[in-house]
Structures are given as C-alpha cells and as structure tokens.
Amino acid sequence: xxxxxxxxxxxxxxxxxxxxxxxxxxxxxxxxxxxxxxxxxxxxxxxxxxxxxxxxxxxxxxxxxxxxxxxxxxxxxxxxxxxxxxxxxxxxxxxxxxxxxxxxxxxxxxxxxxxxxxxxxxxxxxxxxxxxxxxxxxxxxxxxxxxxxxxxxxxxxxxxxxxxxxxxxxxxxxxxxxxxxxxxxxxxxxxxxxxxxxxxxxxxxxxxxxxxxxxxxxxxxxxxxxxxxxxxxxxxxxxxxxxxxxxxxxxxxxxxxxxxxxxxxxxxxxxxxxxxxxxxxxxxxxxxxxxxxxxxxxxxxxxxxxxxxxxxxxxxxxxxxxxxxxxxxxxxxxxxxxxxxxxxxxxxxxxxxxxxxxxxxxxxxxxxxxxxxxxxxxxxxxxxxxxxxxxxxxxxxxxxxxxx
Amino acid sequence: xxxxxxxxxxxxxxxxxxxxxxxxxxxxxxxxxxxxxxxxxxxxxxxxxxxxxxxxxxxxxxxxxxxxxxxxxxxxxxxxxxxxxxxxxxxxxxxxxxxxxxxxxxxxxxxxxxxxxxxxxxxxxxxxxxxxxxxxxxxxxxxxxxxxxxxxxxxxxxxxxxxxxxxxxxxxxxxxxxxxxxxxxxxxxxxxxxxxxxxxxxxxxxxxxxxxxxxxxxxxxxxxxxxxxxxxxxxxxxxxxxxxxxxxxxxxxxxxxxxxxxxxxxxxxxxxxxxxxxxxxxxxxxxxxxxxxxxxxxxxxxxxxxxxxxxxxxxxxxxxxxxxxxxxxxxxxxxxxxxxxxxxxxxxxxxxxxxxxxxxxxxxxxxxxxxxxxxxxxxxxxxxxxxxxxxxxxxxxxxxxxxx
Numbered sequence: 061x062x063x064x065x066x067x068x069x070x071x072x073x074x075x076x077x078x079x080x081x082x083x084x085x086x087x088x089x090x091x092x093x094x095x096x097x098x099x100x101x102x103x104x105x106x107x108x109x110x111x112x113x114x115x116x117x118x119x120x121x122x123x124x125x126x127x128x129x130x131x132x133x134x135x136x137x138x139x140x141x142x143x144x145x146x147x148x149x150x151x152x153x154x155x156x157x158x159x160x161x162x163x164x165x166x167x168x169x170x171x172x173x174x175x176x177x178x179x180x181x182x183x184x185x186x187x188x189x190x191x192x193x194x195x196x197x198x199x200x201x202x203x204x205x206x207x208x209x210x211x212x213x214x215x216x217x218x219x220x221x222x223x224x225x226x227x228x229x230x231x232x233x234x235x236x237x238x239x240x241x242x243x244x245x246x247x248x249x250x251x252x253x254x255x256x257x258x259x260x261x262x263x264x265x266x267x268x269x270x271x272x273x274x275x276x277x278x279x280x281x282x283x284x285x286x287x288x289x290x291x292x293x294x295x296x297x298x299x300x301x302x303x304x305x306x307x308x309x310x311x312x313x314x315x316x317x318x319x320x321x322x323x324x325x326x327x328x329x330x331x332x333x334x335x336x337x338x339x340x341x342x343x344x345x346x347x348x349x350x351x352x353x354x355x356x357x358x359x360x361x362x363x364x365x366x367x368x369x370x371x372x373x374x375x376x377x378x379x380x381x382x383x384x385x386x387x388x389x390x391x392x393x394x395x396x397x398x399x400x401x402x403x404x405x406x407x408x409x410x411x412x413x414x415x416x417x418x419x420x421x422x423x424x425x426x427x428x429x430x431x432x433x434x435x436x437x438x439x440x441x442x443x444x445x446x447x448x449x450x451x452x453x454x455x456x457x458x459x460x461x462x463x464x
Numbered sequence: 465x466x467x468x469x470x471x472x473x474x475x476x477x478x479x480x481x482x483x484x485x486x487x488x489x490x491x492x493x494x495x496x497x498x499x500x501x502x503x504x505x506x507x508x509x510x511x512x513x514x515x516x517x518x519x520x521x522x523x524x525x526x527x528x529x530x531x532x533x534x535x536x537x538x539x540x541x542x543x544x545x546x547x548x549x550x551x552x553x554x555x556x557x558x559x560x561x562x563x564x565x566x567x568x569x570x571x572x573x574x575x576x577x578x579x580x581x582x583x584x585x586x587x588x589x590x591x592x593x594x595x596x597x598x599x600x601x602x603x604x605x606x607x608x609x610x611x612x613x614x615x616x617x618x619x620x621x622x623x624x625x626x627x628x629x630x631x632x633x634x635x636x637x638x639x640x641x642x643x644x645x646x647x648x649x650x651x652x653x654x655x656x657x658x659x660x661x662x663x664x665x666x667x668x669x670x671x672x673x674x675x676x677x678x679x680x681x682x683x684x685x686x687x688x689x690x691x692x693x694x695x696x697x698x699x700x701x702x703x704x705x706x707x708x709x710x711x712x713x714x715x716x717x718x719x720x721x722x723x724x725x726x727x728x729x730x731x732x733x734x735x736x737x738x739x740x741x742x743x744x745x746x747x748x749x750x751x752x753x754x755x756x757x758x759x760x761x762x763x764x765x766x767x768x769x770x771x772x773x774x775x776x777x778x779x780x781x782x783x784x785x786x787x788x789x790x791x792x793x794x795x796x797x798x799x800x801x802x803x804x805x806x807x808x809x810x811x812x813x814x815x816x817x818x819x820x821x822x823x824x825x826x827x828x829x830x831x832x833x834x835x836x837x838x839x840x841x842x843x844x845x846x847x848x849x850x851x852x853x854x855x856x857x858x859x860x861x862x863x864x865x866x867x868x
Contacts, residue, residue: 194611197605197608204600
C-alpha cells in the first residue's frame with residue numbers, strides 16, 4: 061500500500077504549525093510530507109511593523125525553516141506556488157509540479173486596496189518581510205535625500221499611514237519610537253517630520269475596548285502622531301494622498317511615504333481553485349477542511365472562521381493560525397488512520413496591540429492591560445509563537461527580552 | 465589697541481588644522497578667532513567612499529568640532545557662508561555677518577561634472593557626508609525594491625561609477641566588499657549585481673605607478689568589478705548613462721545607481737570674490753595667501769599649489785591641507801606680530817589608495833606597498849589625521865584599528 065502524500069503550502073504560522081505537529085506525532089513511514097514555501101525562511105508576520113519602521117532588522121524577524129523541520133520526516137522545497145489544481149490533485153510551482161493526497165493551504169494574506177486608485181502603485185504595503193524592508197529603506201532614503209538636497213522638500217518627511225486597525229496602530233507605535241532616531245541619524249529637525257494616520261472608519265482599532273483605544277490614541281498623539289479619522293483615502297498619487305474630509309470636501313496631503321495598512325485578504329491563488337471563497341478566504345468546515353473538498357485543509361489568513369457567539373469572523377491572528385495547525389495535523393493523522401476528524405475550537409488567550417518598544421494595550425485572560433505590563437505581555441506572546449514552532453532554542457535565538 | 469579678528473571659513477582638514485595650530489600657539493588675548501562651518505561636526509572627506517558604500521556608518525566618519533576647539537580661544541559659529549566681500553572685509557552667512565582682519569578660506573571641494581548633460585540631476589556625488597549617506601541609502605533602497613518587486617528590473621542592481629581616479633577606485637574597493645553583504649542582507653543573487661567603472665581617460669589612477677595600477681585593477685576585477693576605460697560618459701538619464709565607445713559608437717548602460725566620482729573643483733563662492741581663480745581654485749602665493757590680498761589665506765581644496773619639480777599641481781589631499789594649516793597659523797601669528805611670513809613646503813610622505821577593508825596600493829616614503837601592508841599604512845594615515853587635529857583621545861574614539 062502506497063503511503064499518502066501530504067503537501068503543505070506556505071510556512072507561515074498555520075502551515076509551519078501543521079508541519080511541526082505532524083512531524084511530532086507521525087512515524088517516518090506513515091506519510092510523505094512536503095512543505096513548499098517561496099523563501100527558505102519563516103518570518104514573523106506579526107512583527108513586520110517593526111521591520112517596516114526599522115526598529116528591528118529583517119534578519120531579526122525571520123528564521124530558517126531548516127531550523128524547525130525534521131528532515132527525516134519532512135521534505136522542504138523552496139518554490140513559489142503558481143497554481144492549485146484541485147480536481148487533478150496537484151500543485152504547480154516555479155520549481156516543479158507536486159501531486160498530493162492531502163493538501164494544506166496556508167498561503168497567507170495579501171493587501172487589499174479596495175480599488176482605490178493609485179494605491180497599488182504609489183503606496184507601500186506591510187505585506188511580507190521583503191515589503192517591510194522596502195518600507196524601511198524607503199523612509200531612510202527620503203530622510204537622507206532631504207538632508208542632502210539644497211532646496212528642501214519637507215513633504216519627504218511626511219509619512220501617511222492608511223488604516224487605524226491593528227497593523228496600522230502597531231506600525232504607528234514603532235514610528236513614534238523610530239522617528240527621533242531617524243532625525244538624529246539623518247540630521248533632520250524633528251518638527252519637520254509629520255506622521256499622519258488616515259482612517260475611513262469612524263473609529264480606531266474597531267473591536268477593542270474604548271478605554272484602551274483612548275489610551276492608545278493619546279499615547280501616540282503624545283509622540284507627535286496625527287489622526288484623521290472617518291476620512292477615507294480616495295486616491296494616491298506620486299505626491300501623496302487625497303483624503304475625503306466631508307461631502308464635497310477634499311484634502312491633499314503631500315507625503316514622501318504612503319504606507320497602506322488598511323485591509324487584508326486571502327491569497328489570490330485561492331480564487332482560481334474553484335473553492336468557494338470571499339476575497340480569497342474560505343469559510344472552512346468545523347474540522348478546517350474546505351467545504352466539498354475532503355482532502356483540502358485551509359489554515360491561517362486564507363481560512364474564514366465564524367465566531368458564532370458574536371456571528372463575526374475570528375480575527376486572522378498568529379495565535380489562532382497556530383492552533384489551527386495543531387488541529388489540522390491531528391485531523392490529517394485521523395484521516396490516514398481512517399478515524400473521525402475533530403472540530404477546531406479556538407482558545408482566545410487575549411489580544412495585545414503594541415504601541416512601540418515599551419508600550420502596548422490589550423486584553424489578556426479577560427483583563428485589560430496597558431503600558432509596560434502590556435508590552436511585556438506582547439513580548440511573551442511573540443516569544444510563545446517562537447516556542448510553539450521552534451522550541452526553547454528558537455526563543456533563545458530570536459526571542460524578545462529587552463523588557464521592563 | 466583693538467585685537468585683530470581672524471575668521472576661518474570651513475572645518476575641513478585645512479581650516480581645522482589652522483584653528484588647532486592657532487589655539488596651540490596664541491594667547492587668549494592676542495586675537496579674536498572665529499571658526500564658521502555649516503555643520504557642527506568635521507567629517508573625514510577621505511573616508512567618504514566608505515560611508516557611501518555603507519562599510520562605515522556616517523557617525524563613524526565625523527566628530528564634533530566642539531571636541532577639538534578650545535572655547536576660551538576660539539568661537540565656533542554654525543552657519544552656511546553665503547558670500548565673501550573681500551573689499552568690505554566681511555563674510556555673509558545664514559547666521560549673521562562677520563567682519564575680519566584676517567580671513568582663512570577653507571571651504572573645500574565640489575563635484576565637477578564638466579557640463580555633461582544629466583549628471584547634475586541623475587548622478588549622485590561623493591561630495592560630503594550627507595551626500596555619501598544618500599548614496600548608501602539609494603543603493604540599499606534599490607536592492608530592497610528589487611527583492612520586493614514582482615517583475616524584477618535587474619538594472620536596479622547595476623551601479624555605474626564614473627571615474628577611475630583616487631575617489632572612484634577607493635569607492636569601487638569598498639563596493640567590492642559591500643556587494644556580497646548587500647546580497648546577503650537583501651536576498652539578492654550576487655550574479656545579478658553589476659558594478660561598472662567608466663573612465664574617459666585612457667588609464668586608471670593617473671600618476672600612480674603602473675605596476676600598482678595593474679595590481680589594483682586585477683584585484684577589483686577579481687571582486688567582479690568591470691572596467692570601461694577610455695570611454696567617456698556623454699549623458700546621464702533617469703535610466704542610466706550613455707557611454708562613447710568609439711568615433712560613432714555609443715553604448716547605453718541601464719543602471720539604478722550612477723555615482724559620479726570623476727572630477728572636483730573648488731567652492732563656487734571663490735568665483736564671486738574677485739580673487740583670480742581656475743575652477744574656483746586659487747593659485748596661492750608661497751605663504752598660502754591669495755595673490756594681491758595680504759589678509760586672505762586659502763587652504764585645502766580651494767588652494768592650487770604648483771609642484772615646481774614636475775610643473776603640475778600637488779594633489780588636493782588631506783595630508784597637504786593639514787600641513788598648510790600649520791603654516792597658515794604660523795603666518796597669521798607672524799602678521800599679527802609684524803614679522804615675515806614663511807613659505808609653505810609640502811612634505812609628501814606618500815600616497816595610499818584603499819581597495820577595500822583589507823587591501824590597498826601605495827607609495828610610502830618612496831616604497832611601493834600593496835595588500836594588507838598597504839591597507840595597514842592607509843589606516844595609519846587615517847589615524848594620523850585624527851591625531852593631528854584631535855590628539856590621542858580622538859584616535860581612540862574614531863580611529864581605525866581592525867587591521868592585520
């Protein structure tokens with residue numbers, strides 16, 4: 061009898077958690093397991109705001125996949141997925157075609173610009189580690205150029221952040237710490253720098269406790285960050301963004317850097333699979349399988365999971381993605397053994413939004429936390445992700461310890 | 465009797481050496497000495513190739529002027545010089561107007577583009593520490609963008625260096641070391657990167673011993689650097705440079721970065737003084753005064769000094785500029801005391817051209833040196849400049865020791 065082939069696409073939190081839990085619980089002769097990822101490293105997508113602002117170096121937010129997988133049980137292939145053929149049960153990549161018996165799709169998120177003209181072309185997006193690095197270099201280049209040029213264009217020093225959700229706020233928190241460093245490094249007077257958050261919705265951090273939101277906005281404002289809330293970006297140009305301030309009232313903000321952090325969607329490859337989806341997200345079955353496809357699991361940002369208590373989707377977090385990986389690994393083993401799959405039940409330990417190196421807000425085990433304590437909790441959460449995927453040695457190597 | 469006022473413009477090697485030697489040899493009541501400089505720091509203009517390539521950080525190539533001057537004897541004013549009124553004996557700056565009895569002009573070099581179209585606009589120049597920093601950031605931004613973009617434009621990774629003189633070669637030497645680092649940092653395959661040196665003259669490093677030149681070119685080629693010699697750049701565009709290869713033969717090199725290192729001239733302010741000059745350089749008298757102006761000294765790159773042995777100008781080096789400062793300080797004191805000025809006699813200890821961290825070529829005390837030994841000598845030369853202007857404490861703080 062031929063061993064079944066398990067193909068896992070993507071080494072993000074969901075895909076890697078699936079792999080790690082498979083290799084822990086399966087013998088080497090039970091299945092052929094292959095992990096396909098476009099890079100030979102995993103990066104912490106929850107830390108990208110720090111790499112984008114420049115408060116962490118790119119190499120601090122990623123680690124080699126080889127450090128985490130057991131090569132006697134899992135084969136790693138560095139390749140970009142180009143197409144998923146569900147009826148044919150095979151995946152096309154730029155490095156060969158791979159057949160599967162069971163497929164796990166963990167291809168992550170993409171930025172969503174909602175068709176706003178110019179954003180695709182003129183805004184940067186905190187989409188992945190390479191994009192984050194480009195944002196960092198873009199901002200540094202603007203500062204260096206301002207410092208150098210004879211006729212100074214102060215708008216080079218304006219950074220517009222589109223979106224006051226989780227990513228936008230965390231990025232603003234890092235910028236609040238990074239701007240004074242940049243000013244020192246590039247001989248720029250700090251009063252020349254503007255950081256403006258523009259949000260279409262009438263609120264900051266929807267879903268967060270209003271008291272915590274107030275804390276966050278106040279602390280970011282104290283760092284000099286401006287907020288323009290309830291005012292959608294309607295266009296981006298090479299010079300900046302056009303913002304709708306009222307019914308017929310528009311404002312143009314000249315800005316050398318525009319970072320779009322206002323929306324995410326699933327990976328576009330999902331849309332070509334024939335699997336039912338909404339903005340490339342699949343409303344998965346209770347056991348994390350795609351509806352109507354018993355051999356396909358979806359994990360992480362491509363999976364849409366409804367929290368029935370509030371009838372809204374769970375947020376696409378690393379915490380939930382890793383928990384999904386645990387369940388998917390179990391369910392794969394169950395399927396191979398001809399057993400029943402189990403239901404995925406998220407265990408929400410809380411949510412902490414960083415406001416920079418030493419500040420944060422959040423709810424942890426039902427308790428509101430702010431400031432240094434919340435920041436400590438945030439680093440615990442970050443280190444926990446390392447621990448769950450790579451064990452204590454990875455925490456020592458890549459963990460965050462400069463706390464309290 | 466009123467104390468005379470000595471005004472020194474520029475805190476480069478020549479100006480700072482004048483100040484340091486004045487404050488060492490003059491009592492506090494003998495003269496009012498003011499140093500004007502646009503930055504509150506001195507930078508090592510002989511180290512700019514390292515800051516440009518990114519092998520040294522900008523803060524490693526500069527130090528505070530306050531660390532070097534004695535405030536009881538010298539007043540420092542941070543200001544940009546806007547005009548020099550020789551008949552009115554005053555200097556206009558963006559921070560006030562200053563009268564003088566004796567003036568020392570040490571305003572340094574500017575890049576010379578020889579009227580080649582587009583260079584001013586599309587090429588970067590290793591002109592000062594801010595320009596060097598911009599070059600570094602420009603290159604890093606190109607690498608980050610290449611790494612990020614979906615349709616890759618390989619010309620982003622092409623760096624054209626215009627000029628195979630001292631500055632061009634030293635910059636190429638640093639790039640030879642820096643490119644592998646950049647490739648690692650930004651996930652760029654090294655074979656995608658091109659570094660091309662384009663020189664109009666038929667030779668590399670004119671004035672250097674041919675055997676040393678051969679060594680330099682061979683070692684740079686071994687690091688992957690290409691040479692196009694005897695082929696002038698005739699135009700720069702946003703996409704790259706047009707190179708004349710033959711009578712009617714042209715080549716266009718697409719390049720994300722063009723650095724122009726092919727010519728220097730004196731500061732443009734000299735041209736508005738009425739003092740006779742050639743490309744903003746003044747052919748000074750034997751005692752370093754401007755011809756026909758007994759109260760004006762010129763030091764450093766704005767001074768043109770003929771080596772009568774070979775009937776060619778001495779090269780504009782830090783070594784000679786600092787020696788000039790010693791003589792100018794002596795001559796200022798002589799003038800105040802009603803004594804005769806002395807003739808400036810350069811003492812050429814040698815010349816070493818760096819080829820990167822661990823390699824160099826040069827002639828020191830009449831002997832040819834290459835490789836690690838020459839590199840060591842180069843660092844000695846660099847540390848000597850620190851020692852002469854700031855004493856042993858500055859060598860400890862900013863010196864180069866990672867040798868042999």
